[in-house]
Amino acid sequence: xxxxxxxxxxxxxxxxxxxxxxxxxxxxxxxxxxxxxxxxxxxxxxxxxxxxxxxxxxxxxxxxxxxxxxxxxxxxxxxxxxxxxxxxxxxxxxxxxxxxxxxxxxxxxxxxxxxxxxxxxxxxxxxxxxxxxxxxxxxxxxxxxxxxxxxxxxxxxxxxxxxxxxxxxxxxxxxxxxxxxxxxxxxxxxxxxxxxxxxxxxxxxxxxxxxxxxxxxxxxxxxxxxxxxxxxxxxxxxxxxxxxxxxxxxxxxxxxxxxxxxxxxxxxxxxxxxxxxxxxxxxxxxxxxxxxxxxxxxxxxxxxxxxxxxxxxxxxxxxxxxxxxxxxxxxxxxxxxxxxxxxxxxxxxxxxxxxxxxxxxxxxxxxxxxxxxxxxxxxxxxxxxxxxxxxxxxxxxxxx
Amino acid sequence: xxxxxxxxxxxxxxxxxxxxxxxxxxxxxxxxxxxxxxxxxxxxxxxxxxxxxxxxxxxxxxxxxxxxxxxxxxxxxxxxxxxxxxxxxxxxxxxxxxxxxxxxxxxxxxxxxxxxxxxxxxxxxxxxxxxxxxxxxxxxxxxxxxxxxxxxxxxxxxxxxxxxxxxxxxxxxxxxxxxxxxxxxxxxxxxxxxxxxxxxxxxxxxxxxxxxxxxxxxxxxxxxxxxxxxxxxxxxxxxxxxxxxxxxxxxxxxxxxxxxxxxxxxxxxxxxxxxxxxxxxxxxxxxxxxxxxxxxxxxxxxxxxxxxxxxxxxxxxxxxxxxxxxxxxxxxxxxxxxxxxxxxxxxxxxxxxxxxxxxxxxxxxxxxxxxxxxxxxxxxxxxxxxxxxxxxxxxxxxxx
Numbered sequence: 001x002x003x004x005x006x007x008x009x010x011x012x013x014x015x016x017x018x019x020x021x022x023x024x025x026x027x028x029x030x031x032x033x034x035x036x037x038x039x040x041x042x043x044x045x046x047x048x049x050x051x052x053x054x055x056x057x058x059x060x061x062x063x064x065x066x067x068x069x070x071x072x073x074x075x076x077x078x079x080x081x082x083x084x085x086x087x088x089x090x091x092x093x094x095x096x097x098x099x100x101x102x103x104x105x106x107x108x109x110x111x112x113x114x115x116x117x118x119x120x121x122x123x124x125x126x127x128x129x130x131x132x133x134x135x136x137x138x139x140x141x142x143x144x145x146x147x148x149x150x151x152x153x154x155x156x157x158x159x160x161x162x163x164x165x166x167x168x169x170x171x172x173x174x175x176x177x178x179x180x181x182x183x184x185x186x187x188x189x190x191x192x193x194x195x196x197x198x199x200x201x202x203x204x205x206x207x208x209x210x211x212x213x214x215x216x217x218x219x220x221x222x223x224x225x226x227x228x229x230x231x232x233x234x235x236x237x238x239x240x241x242x243x244x245x246x247x248x249x250x251x252x253x254x255x256x257x258x259x260x261x262x263x264x265x266x267x268x269x270x271x272x273x274x275x276x277x278x279x280x281x282x283x284x285x286x287x288x289x290x291x292x293x294x295x296x297x298x299x300x301x302x303x304x305x306x307x308x309x310x311x312x313x314x315x316x317x318x319x320x321x322x323x324x325x326x327x328x329x330x331x332x333x334x335x336x337x338x339x340x341x342x343x344x345x346x347x348x349x350x351x352x353x354x355x356x357x358x359x360x361x362x363x364x365x366x367x368x369x370x371x372x373x374x375x376x377x378x379x380x381x382x383x384x385x386x387x388x389x390x391x392x393x394x395x396x397x398x399x400x
Numbered sequence: 401x402x403x404x405x406x407x408x409x410x411x412x413x414x415x416x417x418x419x420x421x422x423x424x425x426x427x428x429x430x431x432x433x434x435x436x437x438x439x440x441x442x443x444x445x446x447x448x449x450x451x452x453x454x455x456x457x458x459x460x461x462x463x464x465x466x467x468x469x470x471x472x473x474x475x476x477x478x479x480x481x482x483x484x485x486x487x488x489x490x491x492x493x494x495x496x497x498x499x500x501x502x503x504x505x506x507x508x509x510x511x512x513x514x515x516x517x518x519x520x521x522x523x524x525x526x527x528x529x530x531x532x533x534x535x536x537x538x539x540x541x542x543x544x545x546x547x548x549x550x551x552x553x554x555x556x557x558x559x560x561x562x563x564x565x566x567x568x569x570x571x572x573x574x575x576x577x578x579x580x581x582x583x584x585x586x587x588x589x590x591x592x593x594x595x596x597x598x599x600x601x602x603x604x605x606x607x608x609x610x611x612x613x614x615x616x617x618x619x620x621x622x623x624x625x626x627x628x629x630x631x632x633x634x635x636x637x638x639x640x641x642x643x644x645x646x647x648x649x650x651x652x653x654x655x656x657x658x659x660x661x662x663x664x665x666x667x668x669x670x671x672x673x674x675x676x677x678x679x680x681x682x683x684x685x686x687x688x689x690x691x692x693x694x695x696x697x698x699x700x701x702x703x704x705x706x707x708x709x710x711x712x713x714x715x716x717x718x719x720x721x722x723x724x725x726x727x728x729x730x731x732x733x734x735x736x737x738x739x740x741x742x743x744x745x746x747x748x749x750x751x752x753x754x755x756x757x758x759x760x761x762x763x764x765x766x767x768x769x770x771x772x773x774x775x776x777x778x779x780x781x782x783x784x785x786x787x788x789x790x791x792x793x794x795x796x797x798x799x800x
Binding site for chain 2: 003004005006026030049051052057058060061126127130131132134135136138140141142144145146147148149150151152153154156157158159160161162163164165168169170172173174175176177179180181182183184186187188192193194195196197199200201203204205206207208209210211212213214215217218219221222223224226234244246306309310311312313314315316317318319320321322324325326327328340341342343344345346347348349350351
């Protein structure tokens with residue numbers, strides 16, 4: 001593989017949970033050295049669950065390829081260690097509560113006064129200032145507060161998106177902003193101070209429903225049915241597979257009548273010939289499509305629809321994703337040495353994917369090495385915090 | 401404002417709909433010159449709706465700050481025009497069906513043979529090859545096919561996420577990949593060929609439920625209720641506001657009993673003292689919280705919860721977003737000259753946001769200027785395609 005674009009870049013990150021770790025995991029994928037600064041208790045995402053070979057699914061997903069150093073920011077020596085690291089770093093990321101680092105003398109101004117080329121990125125819930133700045137801002141809270149839940153789910157009630165979509169989107173926005181700042185620094189030599197809030201990211205992604213509401217036509221929740229197109233619903237095959245079928249226009253309807261419904265005369269039937277009539281008579285349309293789909297197995301329905309170039313998809317569950325012919329996975333190694341298969345990073349560069357194999361660090365796995373490198377005294381982990389995995393030998397991270 | 405990081409970068413994009421336009425609108429925000437190549441009929445997203453001052457909400461949101469040139473890729477002269485542009489471009493983006501440009505002699509290999517520094521990015525539904533490569537891949541289809549819908553919504557049935565989240569996420573992934581390739585090119589002088597599929601992006605964002613399913617504990621759909629934490633639900637205030645309240649641990653429960661429920665003794669009541677018992681007795685917990693919230697207005701509930709540092713959020717609709725005290729907007733100008741307010745780009749750079757004002761191009765607004773610049777004959781728009789807005793004078797794009 002090629003040299004990575006971020007080889008030689010040092011990222012120091014005081015992070016926890018999802019948004020900042022997502023951002024820095026992408027920087028690590030691209031070749032940066034990422035030093036994750038953890039409290040003595042560790043990133044609390046380490047304890048979210050045990051779904052990834054006994055480790056937390058979130059933590060394994062978002063912390064592969066990083067180094068972990070335990071730092072107690074209430075201790076002078078450790079604050080000096082952090083400064084020694086940021087003095088040499090290219091990028092500093094943090095998603096603590098607004099004001100936390102400033103109170104310890106580690107605000108962006110202080111760091112950049114010592115290292116003007118440093119790119120600083122703060123990730124928050126509602127921004128650094130404003131009436132909600134101090135509110136807790138878990139992913140689901142911002143999903144609700146931004147209005148995303150109000151347009152997600154069935155007609156009965158609002159629902160959450162099944163993934164931490166606001167956290168992830170915020171991490172992706174931070175990643176892009178940092179990459180832009182690296183490009184700018186190549187020209188100017190100057191760092192940039194970046195602030196990103198989860199609320200702002202959610203609001204921006206909601207631009208389309210925002211505009212519809214501003215125009216007086218707010219979107220409705222319809223589950224998986226399209227409010228103004230028919231047929232556009234889920235139908236079940238004879239072998240029990242749910243298939244979403246989406247007819248886009250009258251031409252496609254005519255094809256569907258011929259190849260699936262076997263009622264070619266319905267193409268011109270005044271009850272169904274136009275998009276408007278098919279919505280008015282949706283119940284009859286759906287009943288006919290349901291009967292035709294129910295009479296065939298999934299492979300046959302797919303063959304017919306594919307041949308007619310009519311849009312469809314399976315309504316898969318997670319087992320369907322795991323078994324999907326288009327799924328690409330990457331292996332990640334847990335601190336205990338187990339290999340966990342994850343969906344691979346999406347981007348393919350010159351025919352190859354970036355992370356073929358990466359290690360997830362144990363809490364403090366790199367503490368001694370990093371303290372030696374940056375000149376601070378070794379940190380003794382309190383005995384109560386020590387876990388078997390922290391005694392593992394740090395291994396070289398295999399990143400292709 | 402500073403010089404932008406992508407000033408001087410030329411992006412040529414043969415794009416439609418959402419994913420690629422999202423990507424290139426971000427490159428434009430960062431200072432790139434983005435030339436959008438449209439068919440004589442135009443990007444069909446121009447006709448999705450009329451919610452943005454009579455223009456399409458999607459189109460206005462995702463095409464501000466670009467130039468539009470109409471090109472007929474079935475004509476030799478226009479294929480030469482595209483080559484003349486890509487010969488001078490830094491980035492080329494396309495989200496046509498796999499193979500479309502190759503069949504016209506405009507595949508990435510052909511373009512990069514002429515311009516080895518060109519960064520090419522193809523966005524597809526399921527990738528360039530594989531059994532599903534030719535399937536239609538609208539956002540909702542990939543939401544369903546990837547399994548995202550299966551974990552979104554209430555218990556009754558799967559639901560769509562209320563925004564085109566897979567399209568948007570794919571555009572964001574393409575943006576980051578292109579920025580990485582620009583950084584790499586600064587070192588090597590070489591371009592990169594990038595391929596990104598919507599399915600791969602959705603799969604990667606589904607890593608956590610993927611791991612849970614692989615571990616035999618697939619996630620359940622619970623609407624806005626948390627399956628294993630209580631209280632964690634929506635409650636209605638005396639003035640009719642829905643508030644999501646999330647108690648994280650026994651300490652917070654004790655505080656809630658004191659300040660909101662006014663039953664301090666419940667902190668140690670064996671029915672409720674532990675997280676497990678509160679889930680077992682969820683109905684009683686929720687009834688008590690509901691009664692306490694119902695007896696107060698939203699401001700009072702917020703004051704109490706904020707004082708106790710207990711997590712909560714409003715369950716807002718789009719009008720709630722529009723009126724939100726933390727909403728920042730940017731103005732975008734439609735081809736007809738109307739100003740439309742949109743949620744602003746999230747990232748704040750050195751205290752300022754990027755796009756304070758940008759124009760959305762009419763179809764072919766820059767055709768003549770671009771044809772003159774790149775040496776092709778002017779394109780005469782067929783009379784049937786001409787709309788009033790295409791006769792507007794091209795104006796300088798105001799990008800701060």
